[in-house]
């Protein structure tokens with residue numbers, strides 16, 4: 001019952017075209033808390049996430065059943081997949097990266113984009129282009145993630161899959177949110193990401209709006225990462241923004257890249273107005289990191 005009510009609260013957050021910018025209730029904010037801990041836990045070594053022995057972050061979701069973990073935290077970001085019986089969802093989580101390095105990469109003038117790989121993303125339109133670095137990262141773990149999600153479905157009867165990540169991990173999570181439903185028909189998906197940079201072009205953002213169900217991207221205060229790469233380079237965010245203001249109000253911002261001062265694009269007009277220390281949080285008291 002509690003899980004069902006949580007789902008309802010989640011659905012109520014989905015922005016609709018004519019919705020105004022609205023502050024989330026305390027209850028709605030609390031609905032995100034387990035997923036925030038899951039995203040934070042993705043910074044832990046696979047040896048820890050496989051045994052669920054990472055301390056406070058793991059203890060925040062005490063009933064979690066690990067299925068698979070991987071990555072080396074260098075060439076391949078850490079990731080893990082498992083089953084949460086109390087929330088009745090499989091969890092897919094991806095690690096992020098160092099803020100300054102990511103900011104440098106995403107403000108590089110020579111950003112390269114590419115089409116999504118047609119084997120991983122069968123039937124995807126060639127008008128869709130994404131950041132090549134993000135596409136490469138997602139491709140490295142795609143088949144392992146899919147295999148683990150299939151175990152969550154066959155062994156735990158998962159009917160729902162929740163994909164989470166922070167920073168670079170948020171970008172990989174968003175690509176997983178496009179990828180997994182193309183291969184899994186028997187589950188519904190929801191995606192919650194933190195400090196997401198722009199991943200692709202207008203066609204990509206429109207595809208996400210049309211096909212990725214229950215998508216939320218949470219941005220903290222003056223974090224500069226969500227405003228890069230710049231819109232002038234052809235990058236656009238999908239809808240689903242929640243912006244945490246300086247007053248710690250969580251504003252649900254309708255539309256793609258809403259330019260209101262209450263949303264990140266209006267609040268952080270350029271990276272010099274940004275504060276890198278906001279990237280890791282806190283998100284309702286949770287600082288990202290193992």
Ligand SMILES: *[C@@H]1O[C@H](CO)[C@@H](O)[C@H](O)[C@H]1NC(C)=O
Nearest residue numbers: 019020021254255256258259
């Ligand atoms: C931003 O949100 C407001 C609602 O207050 C909406 O009217 C406006 O169209 C949105 N802007 C964009 C660019 O989506």
